[in-house]
Amino acid sequence: MAIERIDPKLCNGCGICVNSCMLDVIRMDEENEKATIRYPEDCMMCYFCEQDCPEDAITISEAKNSPLVVSWG
Amino acid sequence: MNQVSFIGEYMNNPEWTEITLKESYARWQDMVAWGVEFYKYDDGEYVWWPPRPPEMLAKFPMQSIRMVQRKHAEVCRSQATKTGVNILDRVMIADLLKQDGKVVGAIGFSIESHDLYIIKAKATIMSAGASAFKPNGTPLHVITGDGEAMAYRVGAEITGKEWNDCHPSRAEFPAWQWSPRKNLSTSKKDDFGGLPSKVNAEGDLFADGQSVTLYIEDVHEADAGRAPVYWQFGSGTADYHDLVAGPEGLPRNQLDLDAEQEGKVRMVVGSSLGMSVHNTEGIWPINTKCATSIPGLYAAGDSLGARPAGARYPNMGFSTAYCSATGTRAGVAAAEYALQTKKPIVNEEEQMRVKKILYAPIERQGGFTPGWVTQILQNTMMPYWVLYVKHGERLQATLKQIEFMRDRIVPKLTAKDAHELRLAHETKNMILGAEMKLRASLFRTESRGTHYREDYPLRDDPDWLAWVKIKEEQGEMKLHKEPIPEKWWPDLSKSYEERYPLRFPRE
Numbered sequence: 001m002a003i004e005r006i007d008p009k010l011c012n013g014c015g016i017c018v019n020s021c022m023l024d025v026i027r028m029d030e031e032n033e034k035a036t037i038r039y040p041e042d043c044m045m046c047y048f049c050e051q052d053c054p055e056d057a058i059t060i061s062e063a064k065n066s067p068l069v070v071s072w073g
Numbered sequence: 074m075n076q077v078s079f080i081g082e083y084m085n086n087p088e089w090t091e092i093t094l095k096e097s098y099a100r101w102q103d104m105v106a107w108g109v110e111f112y113k114y115d116d117g118e119y120v121w122w123p124p125r126p127p128e129m130l131a132k133f134p135m136q137s138i139r140m141v142q143r144k145h146a147e148v149c150r151s152q153a154t155k156t157g158v159n160i161l162d163r164v165m166i167a168d169l170l171k172q173d174g175k176v177v178g179a180i181g182f183s184i185e186s187h188d189l190y191i192i193k194a195k196a197t198i199m200s201a202g203a204s205a206f207k208p209n210g211t212p213l214h215v216i217t218g219d220g221e222a223m224a225y226r227v228g229a230e231i232t233g234k235e236w237n238d239c240h241p242s243r244a245e246f247p248a249w250q251w252s253p254r255k256n257l258s259t260s261k262k263d264d265f266g267g268l269p270s271k272v273n274a275e276g277d278l279f280a281d282g283q284s285v286t287l288y289i290e291d292v293h294e295a296d297a298g299r300a301p302v303y304w305q306f307g308s309g310t311a312d313y314h315d316l317v318a319g320p321e322g323l324p325r326n327q328l329d330l331d332a333e334q335e336g337k338v339r340m341v342v343g344s345s346l347g348m349s350v351h352n353t354e355g356i357w358p359i360n361t362k363c364a365t366s367i368p369g370l371y372a373a374g375d376s377l378g379a380r381p382a383g384a385r386y387p388n389m390g391f392s393t394a395y396c397s398a399t400g401t402r403a404g405v406a407a408a409e410y411a412l413q414t415k416k417p418i419v420n421e422e423e424q425m426r427v428k429k430i431l432y433a434p435i436e437r438q439g440g441f442t443p444g445w446v447t448q449i450l451q452n453t454m455m456p457y458w459v460l461y462v463k464h465g466e467r468l469q470a471t472l473k474q475i476e477f478m479r480d481r482i483v484p485k486l487t488a489k490d491a492h493e494l495r496l497a498h499e500t501k502n503m504i505l506g507a508e509m510k511l512r513a514s515l516f517r518t519e520s521r522g523t524h525y526r527e528d529y530p531l532r533d534d535p536d537w538l539a540w541v542k543i544k545e546e547q548g549e550m551k552l553h554k555e556p557i558p559e560k561w562w563p564d565l566s567k568s569y570e571e572r573y574p575l576r577f578p579r580e
Binding site (some may be wrong): 038039047070 | 143162163184185209210211212214215246248326328441442444445448449452492495496
């Protein structure tokens, strides 16, 4: 799954993880001013967001599931 | 110098090899002065990589020191800002602007708002990295060959597409690459470790970790039906740290614990899919100032195909040395050019032409998502029998697929937002890169280094002591052979076996 969760209780809304991500997986939720996982399928598991989060709010797993191949999409 | 030519099988340009080796020292001094950190042992000496025993170092002396991961980027960014550089974050540059035969800037968009950015420039340096097909894991998943594709579309020449980078992944979780979380071990100075030795499914040792190879032997073991292949390591050695240890030097999960107990990990090639030997591939320079054949366009780093390396990558860290040397050269040369050039006035017609291409995927009502197309591209190019064990018939068959994607799928790429618009342009560029790789592989009718053709299984001197250049001519991709100057040839009076002591796995 790669990036799994950003704990909203721990996230302080600093936005560091948004800038850490080279692939634009994480965005700030404008309503609650917390970081949110917007494009999880693009996570490449660099762990930079997890390393940079000052609140240890981000969980990443080792495995990445690829979508099943279909005829068009 | 000799090591690079030998391992690269004489496909390097020694002038650029020398520039890389000599000038990177001054660039290292710059970086240290700015505050970039390099790994050191506990006693303060630098960690030289890869670790090698003295007898091997006598034969292959090239080693490199390694920057502490990520910190160098922050330091270089800060240094650039201090000198007045204006950095645009979260903007994808999608194409170059060309007018009156010159590159006059670039066009892009915000990946958050899709706002348009038009940058008019007296001189432009393309430094957007190497080329690949978004392979598994960090850091190569970000590489899509955008810089090369942009340069090709304005008429620049591209080279080096037939070679391969053969980085493997951990088979159990292919997004693993080179342990992005780990730091180098800096406590075991005399523990050479070496490179891992390799065994196949039958338990046979096929690479001892102490001998230089063409680095394609894993693929040939798989092709011979002896997969899976394993890399073996000694507990606590440097290769152990590279393969299973996390940032604290300990295994991270059950798979790592199992690997530690068995002393080996299962590996599979593919974590650098689509990547050539970086800095052997890229935009062809017309001089040692990093200028390209298109006035106003310079190239640096992995986007520049100056060929300091040859048909196989010479040593870890070599490209960083090359990038730092060419970055400086290109910067100085582009500045000199800009000083002699008037501020460009880009006409409305050119801006509108490129803008239309830029936003086409987001304005299209129906079509194909870039995620799906990328997956199909990877599935087409990933099997080992396409790019690693090549044959003319299979290359032609795969090229037919890619041509269909180029003609029928790329024009229908869609994007639902700015994030996907970036992916759509990356996908278009990767399909162009795939066509280049297949055509270059067909064109080079020999085997050499990381380019192995079953139907042409030997090096062919002197016919293929040559580089391949790719260029768009009247809407078609054309390939040309550029002979390597005779002064850089191997000694043809020696036997084939003496010139090329590194054997292909079945040679």
